[in-house]
Amino acid sequence: MTIVLRTDAVNPDKEVIDKAAEILLNRGLVAFPTETVYGLGAVAYYEDAVLKVFKAKMRPPDNPLIIHVSSLDMLNEVATGIPDDAYRLIEKFWPGPLTLILPRHPSIPRVVTGGLDTVAVRMPGHPVALKLIDATGRPVAAPSANISGRPSPTTGEHVIRDLMGRVDAIIDAGETFFGVESTVVNILEDPPVLLRPGAYPVEEVEKALGKKIVIPEFARGLAYSEIALAPGMKYRHYSPEAKLILVEAEGSYEYIAGRVIEAARSLGGVGELCVISSSETMHYYRSLSNVKAVFTLGSRVNLYEVARNLFKVLRLVDEAGCRVVFSESFPETGIGLAVMNRLRKASSMIIRASSPP
Numbered sequence: 387m388t389i390v391l392r393t394d395a396v397n398p399d400k401e402v403i404d405k406a407a408e409i410l411l412n413r414g415l416v417a418f419p420t421e422t423v424y425g426l427g428a429v430a431y432y433e434d435a436v437l438k439v440f441k442a443k444m445r446p447p448d449n450p451l452i453i454h455v456s457s458l459d460m461l462n463e464v465a466t467g468i469p470d471d472a473y474r475l476i477e478k479f480w481p482g483p484l485t486l487i488l489p490r491h492p493s494i495p496r497v498v499t500g501g502l503d504t505v506a507v508r509m510p511g512h513p514v515a516l517k518l519i520d521a522t523g524r525p526v527a528a529p530s531a532n533i534s535g536r537p538s539p540t541t542g543e544h545v546i547r548d549l550m551g552r553v554d555a556i557i558d559a560g561e562t563f564f565g566v567e568s569t570v571v572n573i574l575e576d577p578p579v580l581l582r583p584g585a586y587p588v589e590e591v592e593k594a595l596g597k598k599i600v601i602p603e604f605a606r607g608l609a610y611s612e613i614a615l616a617p618g619m620k621y622r623h624y625s626p627e628a629k630l631i632l633v634e635a636e637g638s639y640e641y642i643a644g645r646v647i648e649a650a651r652s653l654g655g656v657g658e659l660c661v662i663s664s665s666e667t668m669h670y671y672r673s674l675s676n677v678k679a680v681f682t683l684g685s686r687v688n689l690y691e692v693a694r695n696l697f698k699v700l701r702l703v704d705e706a707g708c709r710v711v712f713s714e715s716f717p718e719t720g721i722g723l724a725v726m727n728r729l730r731k732a733s734s735m736i737i738r739a740s741s742p743p
């Protein structure tokens with residue numbers, strides 16, 4: 387049985403937090419909001435509870451989990467030999483959506499890390515997440531609270547859809563703040579390597595570090611790594627049931643919409659058209675006669691808005707009954723890099739338009 391606990395995001399109810407902490411300490415599973423997406427938590431020390439997380443999500447066991455801490459003391463219980471560069475980032479970005487790869491403390495069971503000798507750690511900035519970890523008094527291992535492969539959950543309702551009956555409790559505190567997952571950086575490499583673009587722009591992390599961070603192709607969502615450098619990256623992610631066709635084009639609004647319409651005509655024939663657009667371009671599709679649904683991620687000049695709506699829209703596409711959906715692309719700057727990584731990984735086909743004349 388799953389209990390749903392509702393609370394305010396900014397001022398969480400003490401009873402809700404205490405109840406959820408008690409479930410975690412009893413080796414149960416609790417889904418909770420973070421500032422990025424909802425997570426599905428278990429106490430990181432309890433091997434049996436962590437195994438239940440993989441089972442509830444139907445997640446492959448070699449895809450490691452992120453450990454969430456609420457203090458620097460707790461960080462020292464999950465990682466050892468933390469380099470100075472890591473502390474520089476921690477000081478600047480924690481609590482917040484930055485995950486660091488660090489050497490694993492021997493007390494952390496290998497089921498958490500998919501057998502690796504490193505751990506991924508972050509201190510979440512969401513009041514519910516921080517208070518829950520604090521009340522539990524132990525580090526909490528938590529992947530995103532979705533069924534593996536589906537879009538990550540950004541509302542309590544999404545978690546209820548995916549995990550009702552599969553976990554012990556779900557804390558519903560409404561929408562998350564960023565809507566895409568944390569930025570994952572392997573700080574043990576020199577230069578450091580971006581494993582997953584996320585809510586904190588990599589440019590900001592580079593600035594704080596005073597050095598360049600390597601951005602591999604797979605971090606842009608372009609190639610899948612089969613090796614341990616980025617465990618978990620080889621799996622298809624974030625996908626709606628619908629076939630998503632990403633049309634990558636840069637230029638004027640008219641040019642961008644034109645390439646999407648052109649792709650839809652050549653591939654979709656005369657069928658009904660579903661499109662993922664921006665607020666600047668949506669009117670180009672609305673006027674077409676065969677349009678079924680136009681989903682707007684937000685304004686092209688506010689990529690934070692686009693990121694916040696992305697996973698919600700990927701779920702709405704299925705609810706609207708679209709079997710194929712054409713999506714515009716977005717600039718790969720700031721949080722846009724995370725948006726494009728998710729869109730590419732969610733897509734079944736990528737069409738790259740040539741530059742405008």
Ligand code: TXA
Nearest residue numbers: 422424425450451502504505506529530567568617618
């Ligand atoms: O924002 C987030 O990071 C959310 C919230 C819940 O905190 N969590 C999240 O977890 O997105 P998940 O499991 O969906 O993604 C964790 C990713 C893995 O896919 C893996 O690529 C990377 O973090 N990871 C975890 N441990 C690692 C390790 N030891 N070495 C390299 N990458 C690791």
Ligand code: MG
Nearest residue numbers: 529530531538
């Ligand atoms: Mg995930």
